[in-house]
Amino acid sequence: MGLLPAKGMQEQEEQKASASPEGSLREIWKWMKLTAAGLLLVVFIHQYFFHFSTVRGISMEPTLVEGEWLFINKTIRLAGMPQRGDVIVIKRNSEEERKPVFLVKRVVAVGGDEVHIRRGRLYVNGEAVSEPYTGTPIEDGGFEPYTIEEGHLFVMGDNRHRYASHDSRSFGAVPLEEVVGRAEWIIWPLDKWRRL
Template identity: 65%
Template structure:
């Protein structure tokens, strides 16, 4: 009797349960929605504070940039204390009261705080020396610009297209506060054949 009872208990213990695990479609849907919301929030935060994709409009940055190209904009420089330097291509907020119809402009930093800029004979001079600008394909055709010293916390920006009336930049609206810089343009990411760093 005792042997038979022990054997029955063993059989009941070793037999796997055959009842299926119940699934709740609503619970699964809620789980997916939570992950989607998290991913969306992460993308929004990164777009706000880390990077931005911007489309080139107009010809003010030719020959470096062409209309329709997409740029990868690094926005972290605004938060880690690395201000733009000479030669950087940046996206800036349009200065108040400006003539452009676009909220953002892409330009090149040609002078920083403390620099003196001067344009004469179609050439740009920074601190008395002619700027070496391999990225342009033309002399400056918009005339002279008298010596001008950049104030602290400001930048002097210009378009790479130096043909007459081709670029709306600091020659018109003056030096811009660093705080109006959205970020540094670091890559051309579209079209694929134009992919390169700036």
């Protein structure tokens, strides 16, 4: 009987080890650890960096329509405060449903700004705002001048038809703590793929 080269002996030992019950258990344990680490990484990224969200309702038409998927950047609060014109996701507590409700709205004013709605137009700091993303003048009537507190945002839906959007005109300015992230992209359906 001849001697096996060292490499051949090592391969045989590894095959025996993996064929034994202990080797199989080690292999399963290794895959379980890798899977758990992967899941933890996904949860961490989802919690602190980005996630996907589906549009529900009509409040952001014509910019967003029901069923579209959005890429939400959750690092915006680390990088700085949302700006006028940003489309953001906010998390509000609903007394009716007794659970958090996620809303997609557009930032129209930030802390220190004065908001006023007159004759279907939005005014910020006394100047009429150009809003090419809306499809109609504001039909819900006027809104007396209101100064936004620091650390808050005034948000509205792009759908300005009467009763189409539940937003800061009814629930007030939104504290920054309620901002989940900024909607950066429409990612589904593919023919609607674009940056917001």
